[in-house]
Amino acid sequence: MFRIITLLCIQLQFINYCYSQDSLTIQLLALEKDIFYSTSDTVKNSLMVQKMDLMMKNKSDNDLILKNCKRIDDQFIPDSVEKSRFLWNASVIAYLENDLYYALHAIKEYQIVSNDSSITCESLKFFIYSNYDTEKTKIIVSDLIKRDSIFEAYECYSNAQSYEVRQVQLKKALSYILPGSGMVVNGNWTKGLLSMSLNSASALAIYYLISNQLYINSLAWGSNLIMKFYVGNINLTEKLINQKQVYRQKKLAKKCELSINDCLLKYPINYKFPSQGF
């Protein structure tokens, strides 16, 4: 009886141990312990890369992966294959986390270490640069189109990003001269005409008050209405111009989305894990 109970207890403990070892956090903790107790910088950094790989494989939160990634000093990764793999992953994760400066730094380092000028690499560079360097983006896109015409989709995306609404200054000036006309020219007919009528009604009301010698009323209502409707019309025109720009950019980008998806299916940008190789 005693033997059976003891054996059952051992079995339970073993199952518990096995399950706990399976959990990601326990594995990450074990790696972190190794990192902490390791005295060699090379071993430390190699373990940190292992930890990053584990997190990526298990789809941990991108911000946690990036935090871990930023601890790694690539100078202490002696193996060039391992180093370029790390730099690639760092660039991808930084791009996904919108840390573009780090992403750009990592991809540049990656290209120095690996001499990689593959389509996938240029494609990742395109996504990073498209956020802030239009000229560089255009160069990358034209290079990619030369290699495969499927990348014309990127040109469309790049154009969408740099799209600007026409005659912005004219629309703004019109809203100062004739309230509501700026909005009408921008394509917002209802709002423009409403603003025009409200401003006209206000002007008429003030004229009526003055003609009836109601000077205090004309001054008080005039200042209130002018502030509300005239200045409001100027602000609204600017807001609507900006809204139009964002809307058109999104619409154009949406048009390109399907073609970009085709590009990414053909040349996928994925993390690089040790077994994959190059």
Add this chain to the structure above:
Amino acid sequence: MKLLNNTALIIAFFFLCSYNSFGQFDLDFVKHLSKNQFADEHLAYLESSALPVDSMAYFKAKYFIQYEKDSLFFEQCESAQNLLTTDTLFLRYLDNYFLKKKDSNRDQWFSLRNAIIPKDTVGALVYYSLASNPSLTDTTLVPVMLRNDFKNYARAYKKKPIVALLLSTVLPGLGELYIGNLRASIAKFGSQTIFGLQIVESIYFVGLIHPLSFVNIGFFSAFYVANIVGSYRDTKTKKHDLKNQFLFHVSDYYASMYPASIY
């Protein structure tokens, strides 16, 4: 032979029990996890460590406070009381932390702290007690750096919302002047005067039974009532804001004067 088998089994059982945990607890490693903000690994390490109940609660309390999980921190406090009282640095950290927190959590912490160390007559607890009734204190006892905030708060503390409400009813803007908001007082009095003049003018030129007079009277009444309600509310808000500001600065003052940390 049977005895040997049983002994071997018992040893195997205890081996697995101990192997399941991560062995000896290492405070430096906990500090490392805390510094790098590895929240999941930190909690997993604490849970896998074979610590006594009070120590476990103590370290979990530290963990929860680092990640601003106040309610979970309070859950651990009861078991960790003895260890908390001996950790001056952490107590100071908690004082500074809760002085900046919302009212309910701040009150809960300081009542708990009072229960843990009832004879504590120095530190943030004193200022917390002071903030609950500033009119009783001599301002010269308050450090120079905090005196201005304290004076402002003590002054606002004396103001009664109902008085502000009555004063605003008598004369628009007077309630705001009573609580020390000079600009708001001038603005409210000015706007109300203009509305009044508009009414007088419209009644004089177009008569009382006229849409313009109705509109002017309507606007005047709406602003008049809004002023009264606003003065009442502003008195309460100002008192609350100045209390928080004072305690916030107490926290900063203590953080700059005395070392405080989680570990």
